[in-house]
Amino acid sequence: MPELPEVETVARGLRRAILGRRIVSVTLGKTDFIDDPVALEQHLPGRSIEAVERYGKFMLLRLSVVNGGGGVPANGDAAPASLLVHLGMTGQLAPSPAAQPCEKHTHVCMLLDDGRELRYTDARRFGRIAYLTEVPLAEELLGFGADPLEVSDVEFAQRIRGRRARIKALLLDQSVLRGVGNIYADESLWKAKIHPARLGANLSAKQAATLRRVLQEILQKAIALRGSSISDFLDAEGEPGEYQRHHRAYGREGKSCYRCKTLIRRAIVAGRSSYFCPRCQPAPRGLKVLPMPGKKRKKS
DNA sequence: CTCGATCCCTGGACGC
DNA sequence: TGCGTCCAGGGATCGA
Incomplete structure (x- = not known):
């Protein structure tokens, strides 16, 4: 991916x-x-x-x-x-x-x-x-948003805190930031201790600043390790990346959080599988995110 | 503005 | 072994 x-x-x-x-x-x-x-x-x-x-x-x-x-x-x-x-x-x-x-x-x-x-x-x-x-x-x-590696603190805060969409949706929205996908959205939210279903507008200035910083750190580290190979990513030399070894949230449902040992959970947020630590990343109050609609099928 | 649903597509995982 | 079913996900699109 x-x-x-x-x-x-x-x-x-x-x-x-x-x-x-x-x-x-x-x-x-x-x-x-x-x-x-x-x-x-x-x-x-x-x-x-x-x-x-x-x-x-x-x-x-x-x-x-x-x-x-x-x-x-x-x-x-x-x-x-x-x-x-x-x-x-x-x-x-x-x-x-x-x-x-x-x-x-x-x-x-x-x-x-x-x-x-x-x-x-x-x-x-x-x-x-x-x-x-x-x-x-x-x-x-x-129509594309800011480069996440270049975006300033001020611009990042504006693009995130000015919106009432969920932070996960905002990170994935290419017109907000260009280049972030499901893996690095979840990884950065875990590191910033922010629940994916939080609304952008409800993040504190400090949280937005932290999120921008950890997102950049994670992307830089991932580039240095030539990306994440989950299923079939290969680079132009036909080689897999190494960053998947450093994932802390993505794909880790049921495994223990690297910070607090709580089991990582998965929920659908913004239409995508979202992995998070329910303890480190507290859910927003009144959250109605069905943790996993079971085996939800097409409505009958 | 924001949301969810639907579609695109195929390989792989899983159940029987 | 082999079938059927589900699922993954970036992005476009559409209706609520």
Whole structure:
């Protein structure tokens, strides 16, 4: 489940592996998660990858302007463009030798000028790929919130304490903060001793400041350990991350809290499994969060 | 504004 | 072994 640290890890790996490489040709598999598949086939070949950036959970592969020997390219690629990639739940983007058989669920193959292929595989296809020129890209990125690693104390407090939504929902909301997902939301709330169902507006200034600080510490540490590999996250070198060993809340239902030994519980908050210590992270008064609707099925 | 429900998708876990 | 069922979750969307 690639969140900010995992995406940052992949982006760093790609920078080392494919920067400056030219895309020779593109082969597509299933394309229902690609904005405009034809645009990839038309506009990627001939361009080189000039930069790899991360924006929240997105990666941005900056493409060179094509200038094939003097004239304006026939396909109009004389303007800057980027390949926007979201890994969704199960997406992987990594180079492989072209001779190596493709993994199952490989949906995009970009042959590079050094005999490798940059391949995108994604079993569930919750990811997204889009070829975008400058203006559409800028519009695309407009709606996103602050970078959690950069956000100031004041801005963080404004974005959180000005809202009556649950803090868990706010942390997951990409228009509030870009890049935080379920794992790092739960980890930071545990470390800050804040219950996920608390309302943003009800956090004290001190709690908001603590939350911002621990969120940044956790994200930095997770990046240093190359992300969390829960089920199938692999970086651009095909290696798993290590941060899952440091999880204190996420996925630890029924295990004892590292601080107080109370058993970690799970509840659905903001529509997501949320793990917390019921003692360290006291529930807000009047909380109506059904701790786990049992085996709730579709209503009959 | 905020909420929950629903859908997308497949692999893996689990029950029988 | 093999089936059926449930579940995970980021994000879009829609109705309450």
